[in-house]
Amino acid sequence: MTASRDVVVTGLGATTPLAGDAPSTWAAALAGQSGARTMDNDWSEKYEIPVTFAATIKVDPSEVLPRPEIKRMDPSAQYAMIAAREAWQDAGAPEVDGERLGAVVSSGIGGIWTTLDGWDVLRERGARRVLPMTVPMLMPNSPVAYVSLEFGAQAGAHSLVSACASGAEAIGYGIDMIRNGRADVVVCGGTEATIHPMPIAAFCASRTLSLRNDDPAGASRPYDVDRDGFVIGEGAAVLVLESAEHAAARGARVYAKLSGVGLSSDAYHITSPDPDGKGQVAAMRRALADAGVEGRDVVHINAHATSTKVGDLTETRSIRTVLGSETDHVRLSATKSMTGHLLGGAGALETLFAVKAVHERLAPPTINVAQPDPELQVPLVRDTPAQLPDGDIAAINNSFGFGGHNVALVVTNA
Template sequence: MATSQNRRVVVTGLGATTPLGGDVASTWQAALDGTSGARTLTHDWVSELQLPVTFAASVAVHPSEQLAKVETRRLDPAGQYALVAAREAWADAGTPEVDGERLGVVVASGIGGVWTLLSSYDTLKEKGPRRVFPLTVPMLMPNGPAAAVSLELGARAGVHTPVSACASGAEAIGYAADMIRSGRADVVVAGGTEAAIHALPIAGFAAMQALSTRNDEPELASRPYDSARDGFVLGEGAGIVVLESEEHARARGARVYAEIAGSGITSDAYHIAAPDPVGGGAARAMQMALQAADAAPSDVAHLNAHATSTPVGDTAESASIRVALGDATDSVPVSATKSMTGHLLGAAGAVEGIFTILAVHHRVAPPTINVDNLDPDVHLDVVIDKPRQLRDGDLVALNNSFGFGGHNVALAIRSAS
């Protein structure tokens, strides 16, 4: 069994449930169409608690339409989303035959089972300890979704849950690729999940002035790089990929979407929530990803930006991209897909990783919507309103993900040869 760090890692399966669709195909088509997944929330607690933000980007298809009742009962929504996406990804990969000891799972979450935690505490206060559901702790654990996927697939090479805020999903994919390169596994199911559209996270993010307050026009609220942006839109869902060593994938004749060619992981040590304004850590992550992929800035044909729609974050990332890519920046089409999905927190990097994989696979960059006036401090070639065809030849694309705490992750994704 090869254990070389040069072992190539390829993507053979994709799965997702997002504000744009209940699977990858519908999500990708909605993204190409420039569809917004933001909508007004209809929960009673929105008005009862007088929340200052009354909208979010909820999943387009409720998991109760895709899972058995017993599964929804025993899994927090974060776990439900992960299981839906993992099943799609596994089927899309052709249900690989692999020894469980060579199969790993890395499913991240930024917050974990917040719905279970808070609703169970309400049950405890109102009805007493005997009414607390026996599976409360497994359901609220951040590693609960990863464990559920590993049980589903019989994965015994390791089950892991990176928790690095909004960089979690991308870090999971990078960690999974490292598992394969090191020889620990031949196949790893990886990604991120989040289900935090709940009153407390909304109130907390609103108190930080991180959320957009465009309550009267939710579909226009997420506007990365626009000069009138006022914060991000909270989203939810999951994105899961099946990664394999190229050797394993080729031996079974699997379809290959793309290669995870490299990853870069750094930290800012600057502030618990604010990005480094000069973007030094983010730039280093991109440079490390390209170095690991044996690629130069001039090789980059596309970039899916973190671009949350916050006034400070978008300009900091713009600066970091120019530091990382130099003069090559001007010829790189940049997509900010959170303009459509909202911000899926710990699932964002995974869903955007899927967008990046599909962009190089289909050779088309999805659009950024709601950019009426490009911020003059953003010096990027932003793909606005309509998809853009990518150039011919071998493609390398970057997917950026950054998180509270100063986490920076960049993935380098190469088109399949």
């Protein structure tokens, strides 16, 4: 094992509800823009779905990808390819032996559009009309398979599935691939394309979505006393990770280091977090220990913060348990207030935000918090970005998923 190998970020890519690339997404987040909008469809009337809005993708893949690729990829793979190609170019298209190149791209749900469209075709038109590419399109590893084919990644192509923690866990696995010597470069991230009437109806049935149809842009409001649920989103974010040695040898621009990974599982409930936050605490403590970072070094946290009554405050209590009085100098951001919840893509996008925050020393804002919950225990960045201090700093990105999955990643300055 070569666990001492430093892992750095050299490329960023994204397609999100805010914009069609990473720099524009980051700029929109700093400006406090919302990607939530009323959907242009008849689903609410046709299926009696009580929610009429979502954080839909800003730039349609048809504007970026050629038609043959569109036809053979589920939207989840389309988003991943757009983000991966941008990240690869942003990293300077590194020259690397395919056997030293890995890919880890996760999705929490996979090709739901392909699955349900295929079922509709079977029912309405018969088995002979089902597309022969249906299975390669619907499988959850389809996005990473296409990414690995794109760049010739032969060190391993992996797709970890841990619900809303999937994207962050993919990045954690990418870090491990470099640390243990399997790869010098890893393309990793998360993607999701679930804005379809069935998943929306299912989330409505579980009473987890906001019902603010009259105010989509103001619906995702983490930590506000009037929060009433999350806003479903879609998109992808991909990072290019490299060993510090490999990046230095080719003179690559480095955004930040990914210094710590912490994983845990609640073993408590299939959807609800442990109210004591023990798993979240364990994940953060493990990530900090892995990074060799003290609580006093943590100046920023990008919270999981989905805008649910229970989840938001459980996380902030966990943060204070981990950091104690050092919590008072942390700047907390809840970027789902702008992007909505990208499910399996959320952890990757929010890691990208944490990397940019450390690199530019700016914590993005949380919008829509008119009345902060009096039980909020961490200083919240509201409405406008907050400056982060000079010197050596660290940030944490938290991602938690149905099933009790907890992932914390520590980002430090390069």
